[in-house]
Amino acid sequence: MNKKILSVATLVIGSISGISDVLAKPEFVIPAGATGCTNCHLDDFGFGFKAGVLDAFKGGLPGLKAFLHPTPIKSGDSKPILHPINTYWDVTVGGTPLVLPLLVSDAEDDMFTVNISTPTNALPVKGAILSQERTDIASNLPAIDFKWRPTVAQANQTYTVNFTAQEKGTGRTLLSNTVTATINVWPARKTATKNVNQFKIQRAQWSNNTLTLAGAVIFKNGLTTAQRAAALKALYLNMRTNSGLVVGTASHLTVDASGNWKKTVPFKAATVPCTVKLEYEGLNATSPVKLAPKTCLQ
Template structure:
């Protein structure tokens, strides 16, 4: 398999990704090359959206331009594919930086630029960078890492980031699908000990009156097995709802040799959270609870 050369370009721009009201935005007409409001909306008054326009808007101005003026597809050329990522990410100020791997597939091995955009009223991810192109070990696909080490001023906020890639080879200018990441920035932890450098939740699902959780723990480098085991005995997993109410009792985790953990907590339909917030040694992670009963789950 030929290795793709990915040229990295960052575009941080406002988009219409969060628009759901009936107000048209005339200021988008000129920069997108539209002829009028009805290129994107169903009426001149801005009522409704044409199919596909909101997905295109996730790619910022390049996405809107491509939607309104699609690039003729060269014979045998196919759109690049930006592989799906988790929608929810967490990062703690002063701890390990957030790294989101972006994997790309393209049948023609075209060169690419990576576009980053935020919703119209979204918060800018100041300080974020993109890595050089690398080859992902597991998939053997070209990959670019989105890296961000937020500051204290960016804590206690959630940032929405949309990613797309666009071909940059001669005659090939197709735009990929868009993927979205919601990033919660937590304040610096106040715990006296810091044996854990990263804490992750990778699955949260409610079934059979149980909240089933799974994730991973990354310990500080240099810990001996004895130090790690001692730390596990004193650490407890705490759970809360999105609004801050405690869920169940604090409990210990069993972590395997690779740092993976699983936890099942018995909960009734009226006590399961819609979104669960977990805290472990001062590090936080959050996740929507799949299959949580919409009518009774706790906000």
């Protein structure tokens, strides 16, 4: 194969050993259990990928192995299902740790483990841990939490993490679907007022020249009624594009008893942001705008 054509198996070896440019020789496919180029590619020259290879690679080496050597599904055995989570998350250095609940369904109630991997060339989520298995109260499903408290050195970066659930136990090796999360890490807060622990945006969608935003405010424990009222009085929505351009005008947010908020803002196609960044009390939240027009502002 040509030096510049990397097979999926080569990418696996590169990610493990730090090699970024290697010859795709047969010996590099051994860790993935491949027998040749056409296990993953459309021909012996390394051009194109077979359907499913790139999705399998999101699960790292275990996902690729499962693709190359699928385990025959036995009677009474089905793949675990890793339930969807929000695609975009925000966490502030020195603030409340990020916790992503990973819920798993399995028809046979098999035991499972959760695998974490990062795409090729993505930043590693150093310091992240997985909790012990627990039962999610709302769904009554088994769950494992991904927990991360980023450091100062990890601020102002975006991280991508892939999750898969895999059966464990005798004769149980099936791998679930892949769930991906994109995490924005913000620098530590510098503002004096810190009545809010988390400021979330859960929805951003543009339609009929209107941008609809929705999210939640999580207040600091132990606030007095006066402190809570003061925080709400000063709760203004400041919007920027992904490049930092201010869009729209600051507007006051009204929060319900559960801390949820919703806001509709008029935006013409030429001025709507592709990604909206919100800020309050030094906390940041980011979300891509669904249905944004091609003319959206970067």
